[in-house]
Amino acid sequence: MRYTTLKKTDFKISTIGLGTNAVGGHNLFQNLDEEEGKDFVREALQLDINFIDTADIYGLGRSEELVGEVLKEYKRDDIVVATKGGQHWFDDGSVKTDNHPEYLRQAVEKSLQRMQLDHVDLYYLHFPDGQTPLAESIGELSRLKKEGKIRAIGISNVSLEQLKEANQQQDISVLQASYNMLDRSAESDLLPYCREQQISFIPYGPLAFGLLGGGFAPDTRLDPQDWRNSIPFFQPDQFHQTLAIVEKLKEIAAEKGTTLPNLALAWLLAQDGVDSVIPGGKNKVRIRENVEASDINFSQEELARIDSLLNNRS
Structure with a gap:
């Protein structure tokens, strides 16, 4: 496993991380x-x-x-824990995005209680609420950082303009945003800004929410309750075209002696500014496979070939 340093911190993080939305994420996945x-x-x-x-x-x-139950079994100082907040849920099942400083302070405290921790290493503002000035939200997280409740500040799901607003005082260490072989929109503005400002870029959805896992067939249908039904790649007008690209990527992976998921993860790590990837999953077999991606390297010719395929998929 290779390691790198999270920007503006002294945290050594594995280049392959772990996304846990399917660990207890009963509101996102069925039958967990x-x-x-x-x-x-x-x-x-x-x-x-x-x-x-x-x-x-x-x-x-x-x-x-x-996650907190598992962390108790290991040495805390060896693990970098990230969580996100700013989504306020209510007893009736409704959810409201809330970036108000008072709510964020409550959210941090509740997260620490649930994970049985005295601090969290990285705390993200999960979504902007479109009302609270980001300077106020990040300002409160900065105060929590000074108090030792969090050690680094991240933000997720923002535009370039919102990221710039949040980073006015250079408080942002990490941006988490959608980025993978099939969705390269972050390359136009977010990724260059992160490189310029020394902000670690952590892609979410590195396997395109399963499409780059290689397990989908033309007749695959998601459960009606699956949240991925809202993603354009899974819509009928794009699904079959996307699978055609996936098949070509499988061929490249086979030539390189690896799997499609590992090709996708290693490709992300080869992009300047990306410090770690956080694939999720449900089965520990997939984790054993994912760690191998940390040791895959590409020649410039290989990267150019992949770019050519991805850029000409229309």
Whole structure:
């Protein structure tokens, strides 16, 4: 496993991290086994993955609870824990994005309680609420950082303009945004800004939410309750075209002696500014496969070939 340093911190993080939205994320996925989810996290830690990513909205706090149960079994100082907040849920099941400083302070405290921690290493503002000035939200997270409740500040799901507003005082260490072989929109503005401002870029959806896992067939249909139904790649007008590109990427992976998921993860790590990837999943077998991506390197010719394929997929 290779490691790198998270920007503006002294944290050494594994280049392959772990996304845990399917660990207790009952509001996102159907028929989750919580014991299997905890074993998923344990397997990652045993394979020297030390960068664990969760969020309070995953399972309405349940993911954080399960991650916290596993963390108690390991040496805390060896693990970099990230969570996200700013999604306020209510007893009737409704959810409201809330970036108000008072709410964020409450959210941080509740996350720490659920994970049974005295601090979290990286805390993201999960979504902007479109009302609270980001300077106020990040200002409160900065105060929590000074108090030792969080050690670094991140932000997610923002435009370039919002990122610039949030980073006025150079407080942002990490941006988490959608980026993968099939969605390269971050390359136009977010990724260059992060490189310029020394902000670590952590892609979410590195496997295009399963499409780059290689397991989809033309007749595959998602469960009607699956949140991925809202993603354009899974819409009928794009699905079959996307699968055609996936098949060509499988050929490149086979030539390189690896799998399609590992090709996709390694490709992201080869992009300047990307410090770690956080693939998720449900089964610990996938984690064993993912760690191999850390050791894959590309020649300039290989990267050019992949770019040519991805740029000419219309």
